[in-house]
Amino acid sequence: MTMIEVNQLTKTYMTHERGHSMREIAMNLIRRPMKEVRAVQDITFSVNRGEMVAFLGPNGAGKSTTLKMLTGVLHPTSGEAKVLGLTPWKQRREYVRHIGAVFGQKSQLLWDIPPIDAFYMNKAIYGVPEADYRRRLDQLTTLLQVGDIMKKPTRQLSLGERMKCEFIMAMLHGPQLVFLDEPTIGLDVFAKESIRDFIKDMNKQGVTFILTTHDLDDVELLAERVIVINHGEIVYDNALTNLQRLLGDKKNVRIVTDTPIRQLSLQGVTVVNSISEVEAELEIDTEIIPLKRFINAVNEQCGIQDMAITPLPIETLMKELYGQGSRTMTAASATGVPAGVAAQQGDLSM
Numbered sequence: 001m002t003m004i005e006v007n008q009l010t011k012t013y014m015t016h017e018r019g020h021s022m023r024e025i026a027m028n029l030i031r032r033p034m035k036e037v038r039a040v041q042d043i044t045f046s047v048n049r050g051e052m053v054a055f056l057g058p059n060g061a062g063k064s065t066t067l068k069m070l071t072g073v074l075h076p077t078s079g080e081a082k083v084l085g086l087t088p089w090k091q092r093r094e095y096v097r098h099i100g101a102v103f104g105q106k107s108q109l110l111w112d113i114p115p116i117d118a119f120y121m122n123k124a125i126y127g128v129p130e131a132d133y134r135r136r137l138d139q140l141t142t143l144l145q146v147g148d149i150m151k152k153p154t155r156q157l158s159l160g161e162r163m164k165c166e167f168i169m170a171m172l173h174g175p176q177l178v179f180l181d182e183p184t185i186g187l188d189v190f191a192k193e194s195i196r197d198f199i200k201d202m203n204k205q206g207v208t209f210i211l212t213t214h215d216l217d218d219v220e221l222l223a224e225r226v227i228v229i230n231h232g233e234i235v236y237d238n239a240l241t242n243l244q245r246l247l248g249d250k251k252n253v254r255i256v257t258d259t260p261i262r263q264l265s266l267q268g269v270t271v272v273n274s275i276s277e278v279e280a281e282l283e284i285d286t287e288i289i290p291l292k293r294f295i296n297a298v299n300e301q302c303g304i305q306d307m308a309i310t311p312l313p314i315e316t317l318m319k320e321l322y323g324q325g326s327r328t329m330t331a332a333s334a335t336g337v338p339a340g341v342a343a344q345q346g347d348l349s350m
């Protein structure tokens with residue numbers, strides 16, 4: 001069942017152009033020309049109930065602008081979005097009852113007040129019945145292992161403790177859809193694990209999540225589907241596992257040899273990190289050189305002492321999509337279908 005339906009959503013900001021030279025700065029005192037910034041352009045996608053979607057892109061790609069429109073904070077320049085059957089920026093009052101949001105860099109708690117009091121305020125704002133509130137608070141505090149810390153003023157909490165309370169705050173009214181913006185930023189490995197486990201648990205219980213993050217571990221551990229936006233346009237919308245196939249059959253190989261690797265000369269093999277004379281990280285294109293041939297050739301030329309073969313790291317995949325790698329590509333160009341359609345087909349026919 002479709003929960004989010006976005007159709008050709010576009011947002012153009014109008015900003016004042018700033019001069020840099022003394023003359024331009026002086027001219028700006030009299031007249032400041034306006035400039036258009038196309039933050040999001042014609043994006044179309046849909047999300048089903050119960051999905052966990054990572055919404056990714058480099059800095060300035062248009063992620064926050066999209067999330068602001070989907071949470072109803074910002075009006076689009078054109079296009080439509082229906083979330084839970086409502087238009088977020090038009091029916092905001094009704095809409096916010098059904099959604100939650102957690103921002104890693106912004107707090108929804110009140111600095112001098114203990115989280116438990118802020119929770120109670122939210123209960124009143126959302127009109128959550130006492131019995132539902134108690135049941136949810138119990139469940140959330142158990143899952144996140146939050147004990148008495150919620151009775152301390154927020155300013156005394158560690159970042160990990162505060163983030164757990166931010167999640168409770170966002171979930172107490174029982175939202176069906178939750179927007180997460182960098183939910184694990186700055187957390188240590190234990191806090192990250194506990195937050196990620198919590199998100200997975202809530203997702204299993206049917207909550208839909210839209211996750212924006214620059215932490216690719218979050219993506220690998222949480223999201224099955226990835227939407228990548230770049231320069232305001234969707235360049236990939238499909239399963240995370242299919243990203244691998246989009247790049248062809250490339251593998252990452254870490255290798256230790258008997259003789260120096262620089263003597264190795266093979267088509268389809270690139271040294272991405274030279275660790276020592278006899279140890280390196282290679283990227284191999286198995287379409288050009290199948291694994292078996294690669295292993296035989298390396299053994300003959302340099303002698304293999306140790307070797308580990310893994311899929312390309314997600315960072316490499318993302319760099320390619322963000323256009324900083326060796327080639328820029330889009331799901332649409334690789335598959336012959338519009339990026340928004342690719343996910344619904346569930347597979348990339350390559």
Ligand SMILES: Nc1ncnc2c1ncn2[C@@H]1O[C@H](COP(=O)(O)OP(=O)(O)OP(=O)(O)O)[C@@H](O)[C@H]1O
Nearest residue numbers: 013015037039057058059060061062063064065066
């Ligand atoms: N209020 C605004 N006025 C003018 N331009 C804006 C405004 N907000 C964002 N922009 C511009 O719109 C583009 C998209 O910005 P947005 O904040 O949506 O990107 P983002 O993908 O969230 O980036 P980041 O990962 O850095 O948070 C950028 O070029 C940004 O400078």
